[in-house]
Amino acid sequence: MTMSLFNLQNCLALSLLLVLIGSYGVFRRRSLIMILLSVEVMLNGVNLSLVSFNFFRWGSIDASHYLYMLSIGVAAVEAAVGLSMIIVLFKNYNDISRERVAHLGENA
Amino acid sequence: MPISPLVEITFALSAIVILLTSLFVVLVKNPVRATLLLILSFLPTSLVYILLQASFVGILQILVYAGAIMMLFTFVIMMINPSPKDGESSIGGESAFSGLRGALIGLLVVGFAGVLVLPRVYMAASEVSTASVTKPGFGDLSSIADLLFKDPANNPFTVSFELMSFLILVGIIAALNFSRRKGAAAPIDPAISTRPTEALPLVQRESATDGK
Numbered sequence: 001m002t003m004s005l006f007n008l009q010n011c012l013a014l015s016l017l018l019v020l021i022g023s024y025g026v027f028r029r030r031s032l033i034m035i036l037l038s039v040e041v042m043l044n045g046v047n048l049s050l051v052s053f054n055f056f057r058w059g060s061i062d063a064s065h066y067l068y069m070l071s072i073g074v075a076a077v078e079a080a081v082g083l084s085m086i087i088v089l090f091k092n093y094n095d096i097s098r099e100r101v102a103h104l105g106e107n108a
Numbered sequence: 109m110p111i112s113p114l115v116e117i118t119f120a121l122s123a124i125v126i127l128l129t130s131l132f133v134v135l136v137k138n139p140v141r142a143t144l145l146l147i148l149s150f151l152p153t154s155l156v157y158i159l160l161q162a163s164f165v166g167i168l169q170i171l172v173y174a175g176a177i178m179m180l181f182t183f184v185i186m187m188i189n190p191s192p193k194d195g196e197s198s199i200g201g202e203s204a205f206s207g208l209r210g211a212l213i214g215l216l217v218v219g220f221a222g223v224l225v226l227p228r229v230y231m232a233a234s235e236v237s238t239a240s241v242t243k244p245g246f247g248d249l250s251s252i253a254d255l256l257f258k259d260p261a262n263n264p265f266t267v268s269f270e271l272m273s274f275l276i277l278v279g280i281i282a283a284l285n286f287s288r289r290k291g292a293a294a295p296i297d298p299a300i301s302t303r304p305t306e307a308l309p310l311v312q313r314e315s316a317t318d319g320k
Contacts, residue, residue, distance in 0.1 A: 005116040006159065008233045014123050014156075016222065016229055018130055024218040025134035028210065033139050033185060037146055040177075041130050044153060055160040059241030065252050066265055068165050072173055073272050077279035079177050083184045084283040090188045 011052035018045025032089070032096045036082050043075050119159055122152035139185045143178060150174040161247045 018041055025038025047068050054064035090096050129149035133142045150173055157166035245251040260266040 006119045009230045010119070010123070011156075011160075012229050012233050013226060014126065016226060017127055020218045020222050021127070021130045021134055023221075024214050027217070028134070028214045031139065033181070034134075034142060037139075037142055037181065038134055040146060040181075041133055041149075044130075044150070048153065048156065051157055051160050051162050051165055055162065055241065059246060060243050062162075062243060062247050062251055062255060063265075065162055065165050065247060066255060066269075068162075069168065070268070070272060072168065072177070073276060075173070076177050077276055079180055080279050081282050081286075083180060084286040087184060087188060088286050096188070 008052060008056040011056070012049055015045040015049035015052070018042065018048065030097045030099070032082075032086050032098065032101065035098070036079065036086075039078070040075065043071065047071050115159055119156060122155045122159075125149070125152045126156070140182070143181050143185060146181075147174045147178045150178070161241060163247055164249050164252055165247070 022038045022040075022042030022045065025041065026035050029035055029038060050064040050067050050071070054062060058064075086096055089101065093100055126149050129145045133145045133149065136142050136145065150169055154166035154169040157163070157169060243251065256265050256269055257263070
């Protein structure tokens with residue numbers, strides 16, 4: 001039996017790498033918008049792992065497609081709330097860097 | 109389960125494109141470019157979903173994720189136009205995560221986590237028994253609709269789907285609350301006052317006076 005490239009291991013490795021790339025962005029970037037974008041990359045990896053698990057290991061029901069719909073609903077709400085917070089911060093401080101927000105409660 | 113080489117080639121190319129574009133999303137300095145690259149990384153992701161017999165999910169990925177959510181990001185970035193100084197390496201020494209040292213620390217942490225987790229993922233995934241797709245019409249729109257809305261009185265999926273709308277409602281209220289100004293007792297603009305006689309002064313139409 002030849003080794004197939006399209007299997008659960010490779011799909012999970014792809015999603016794990018996406019999550020790691022996204023977490024690197026969350027730790028590394030300073031702008032709040034870029035942190036939100038990195039969170040979207042992580043969510044993309046998690047969705048990929050859900051759907052690939054369902055296809056390769058659990059073919060009697062397609063519940064993960066529904067889980068994917070829930071996940072992008074949560075992503076939409078997160079984006080809406082986060083972006084409105086970013087807009088308010090930008091209107092008040094003219095700056096959306098991570099350091100500026102970290103001092104928000106003390107000397108704002 | 110024989111897999112045609114076309115599927116494998118498509119999967120490999122999509123995986124490479126997804127990884128490269130996601131990496132550049134994290135690394136690129138301009139936020140507009142990062143958002144457009146993220147949209148670009150969603151297109152091969154939907155291709156992978158279609159390979160996984162999740163065609164409806166692939167459609168949703170493009171329509172809702174790339175089309176709606178990412179457009180929201182693009183809109184906000186264009187609106188506030190943040191300065192491209194983000195992630196600049198000229199600030200070295202200010203915090204532990206700035207500059208080249210911060211990049212090295214981040215790469216080490218993330219790479220170490222990957223090295224620890226990735227072999228375990230491979231081993232654990234190869235141990236789970238394989239089950240091929242048995243449901244007829246797997247991933248079709250009608251199949252998902254059956255899963256969600258068949259027998260809605262005892263279907264847990266229906267309840268959670270409706271609860272999702274409450275979550276979105278909470279998100280809307282939170283976003284509205286953020287956009288409201290401090291001090292909600294601000295005087296109402298006379299242009300939108302509720303009394304029509306005060307809000308809009310009546311204008312005599314010339315034709316009405318001419319007719320008399």
